[in-house]
Amino acid sequence: MAGRDDAIWLRPERAGVGRPAERSRAEITAAALALADSDGLDAVSMRRVAAGLGTGPGSLYRYVATRGELLDMMVDATAAEYRLGPPTGNTVDDLVDVAEQARAIMRRHPWLPGQLTSRSSIGPHGAVVLEYVLGLVADRPGDARAKLELFAVLMGLTALFTQNELTADPDAARRQADYLTHLAGTRDFPALTALLAGTPAARPPDDPFRTVLRRVVAGLLGD
Amino acid sequence: MAGRDDAIWLRPERAGVGRPAERSRAEITAAALALADSDGLDAVSMRRVAAGLGTGPGSLYRYVATRGELLDMMVDATAAEYRLGPPTGNTVDDLVDVAEQARAIMRRHPWLPGQLTSRSSIGPHGAVVLEYVLGLVADRPGDARAKLELFAVLMGLTALFTQNELTADPDAARRQADYLTHLAGTRDFPALTALLAGTPAARPPDDPFRTVLRRVVAGLLGD
DNA sequence: TCCATTCGCAAACGCTGTTCGCAAATGAGC
DNA sequence: GCTCATTTGCGAACAGCGTTTGCGAATGGA
Numbered sequence: 001m002a003g004r005d006d007a008i009w010l011r012p013e014r015a016g017v018g019r020p021a022e023r024s025r026a027e028i029t030a031a032a033l034a035l036a037d038s039d040g041l042d043a044v045s046m047r048r049v050a051a052g053l054g055t056g057p058g059s060l061y062r063y064v065a066t067r068g069e070l071l072d073m074m075v076d077a078t079a080a081e082y083r084l085g086p087p088t089g090n091t092v093d094d095l096v097d098v099a100e101q102a103r104a105i106m107r108r109h110p111w112l113p114g115q116l117t118s119r120s121s122i123g124p125h126g127a128v129v130l131e132y133v134l135g136l137v138a139d140r141p142g143d144a145r146a147k148l149e150l151f152a153v154l155m156g157l158t159a160l161f162t163q164n165e166l167t168a169d170p171d172a173a174r175r176q177a178d179y180l181t182h183l184a185g186t187r188d189f190p191a192l193t194a195l196l197a198g199t200p201a202a203r204p205p206d207d208p209f210r211t212v213l214r215r216v217v218a219g220l221l222g223d
Numbered sequence: 224m225a226g227r228d229d230a231i232w233l234r235p236e237r238a239g240v241g242r243p244a245e246r247s248r249a250e251i252t253a254a255a256l257a258l259a260d261s262d263g264l265d266a267v268s269m270r271r272v273a274a275g276l277g278t279g280p281g282s283l284y285r286y287v288a289t290r291g292e293l294l295d296m297m298v299d300a301t302a303a304e305y306r307l308g309p310p311t312g313n314t315v316d317d318l319v320d321v322a323e324q325a326r327a328i329m330r331r332h333p334w335l336p337g338q339l340t341s342r343s344s345i346g347p348h349g350a351v352v353l354e355y356v357l358g359l360v361a362d363r364p365g366d367a368r369a370k371l372e373l374f375a376v377l378m379g380l381t382a383l384f385t386q387n388e389l390t391a392d393p394d395a396a397r398r399q400a401d402y403l404t405h406l407a408g409t410r411d412f413p414a415l416t417a418l419l420a421g422t423p424a425a426r427p428p429d430d431p432f433r434t435v436l437r438r439v440v441a442g443l444l445g446d
Numbered sequence: 447t448c449c450a451t452t453c454g455c456a457a458a459c460g461c462t463g464t465t466c467g468c469a470a471a472t473g474a475g476c
Numbered sequence: 477g478c479t480c481a482t483t484t485g486c487g488a489a490c491a492g493c494g495t496t497t498g499c500g501a502a503t504g505g506a
Contacts, residue, residue: 005394006401007398007401009402010401015484016473017473018473018482018483019472020471021483021484022484045462046463047461055486056485056486057464057486058464058465058488059485059486061465062483062485066464067462067463067464114340117340117341117379117382117383117386120387121395122399127406131412131414134414134418135413138414146431148418149387149431149435152383153380153383153435156380156383157376157379157383160340160376160379160380161376163340164343164372175229176343176344176345178229179232189350190358191358195357195370195371212443215438215439215441216438219439219441219442238451238452239504240503241452241502241503242453242501242502243453243502243503244453245454268492268493269493270493270494278454279454280494281495282454285453285454289495
């Protein structure tokens with residue numbers, strides 16, 4: 001009965017009785033994380049993770065009910081990398097700082113943005129970040145739904161931005177660029193043609209992420 | 224030699240020589256789409272799609288180089304559902320209208336948001352939408368990178384919102400809620416506790432999607 | 447009619463997540 | 477120190493997946 005209908009965070013890691021486990025959730029999570037960071041998320045199969053730990057795939061199910069739970073644990077583990085100091089008092093600055101830390105973490109783990117946009121599970125470490133953000137906007141107006149939405153948009157938008165600049169598959173990007181330039185050769189896409197004809201923009205003046213995010217956050221706060 | 228290194232949109236659908244194909248890309252896409260709409264995206268396996276067409280899985284590879292290309296075709300097919308009339312002249316309004324249509328389309332195809340945030344392939348129908356949006360901001364400042372980013376954020380954010388309100392897996396949502404209320408019972412999460420203790424907000428005053436999106440779009444346009 | 451070319455299809459390959467049954471290991475109670 | 481309920485480790489297996497391959501059948505131009 002490994003797979004309960006409770007969240008994995010509510011299930012006790014070790015039973016007080018019987019033969020003690022030889023491994024821990026943290027150990028398995030670390031192995032999966034290393035695999036994902038080096039070889040991509042597809043490399044995180046139960047077999048590969050188990051092999052990295054010197055065991056069989058079936059054994060992992062003593063620690064985890066499903067592969068999805070393992071992914072949830074990986075995501076939550078990255079949330080431990082935040083360094084959340086005391087707030088400055090400027091709510092927008094503090095929120096943008098959280099987002100900037102999020103982006104730095106996502107850059108260290110290129111598979112993370114995709115997980116944050118699809119899966120939205122919060123574990124012990126993620127809860128600390130959520131609590132911090134909720135504390136930042138505690139004295140602001142807005143109901144629970146609005147504040148949780150702020151958190152979701154903050155993280156989601158950061159994930160979208162980071163995912164765009166990482167462009168996981170360079171081959172797919174090239175195919176896409178080929179097709180768009182092909183369309184620009186026709187007469188049916190004048191705006192696209194004009195866009196691609198423009199100079200390649202020698203260098204972006206400054207990071208659009210900060211400025212866009214400032215505006216979005218300010219907008220969400222109702223300023 | 225079905226799998227070339229060109230995008231599927233650049234590969235001719237039918238060869239001019241030899242035995243003519245019995246099916247078409249559109250036919251296969253329609254079958255896959257129906258399967259996804261009714262049984263979810265996981266139901267779109269090469270075997271199931273093929274079975275729906277009364278053939279074997281291997282036969283599909285005469286039309287498509289990979290399953291990913293089939294998914295790309297499904298996504299592009301949904302882009303045909305946009306109704307893009309002449310712009311009103313108010314750029315923000317027109318952009319928000321596109322996003323609102325996107326949300327309506329995503330609601331009809333619950334698997335779409337997830338695809339739009341992960342996969343970002345543009346086909347013939349998607350290109351029409353892109354062209355329309357680029358036309359809306361043609362006379363605005365900003366280089367190509369900024370405008371393509373605007374398009375990506377517009378669609379991505381809409382997908383995030385829609386995905387949040389669809390909450391694909393109700394079981395996972397319950398597990399998540401259980402855990403958060405559990406945390407609210409401890410003393411380490413005062414902001415979260417306060418949030419969940421608040422009244423359940425009888426009814427949201429108006430759709431947050433419109434207002435949030437207006438602000439984000441305005442922010443991206445530099446207003 | 448010939449023939450290059452394409453298509454349909456059945457079989458197979460390697461991989462996946464997950465389940466199951468049983469032997470081994472453990473600590474509590476006697 | 478032994479018993480025994482309980483848990484763990486693990487090998488084997490299952491069903492399903494995406495994809496490849498080889499070959500007979502179908503086609504239209506020469």
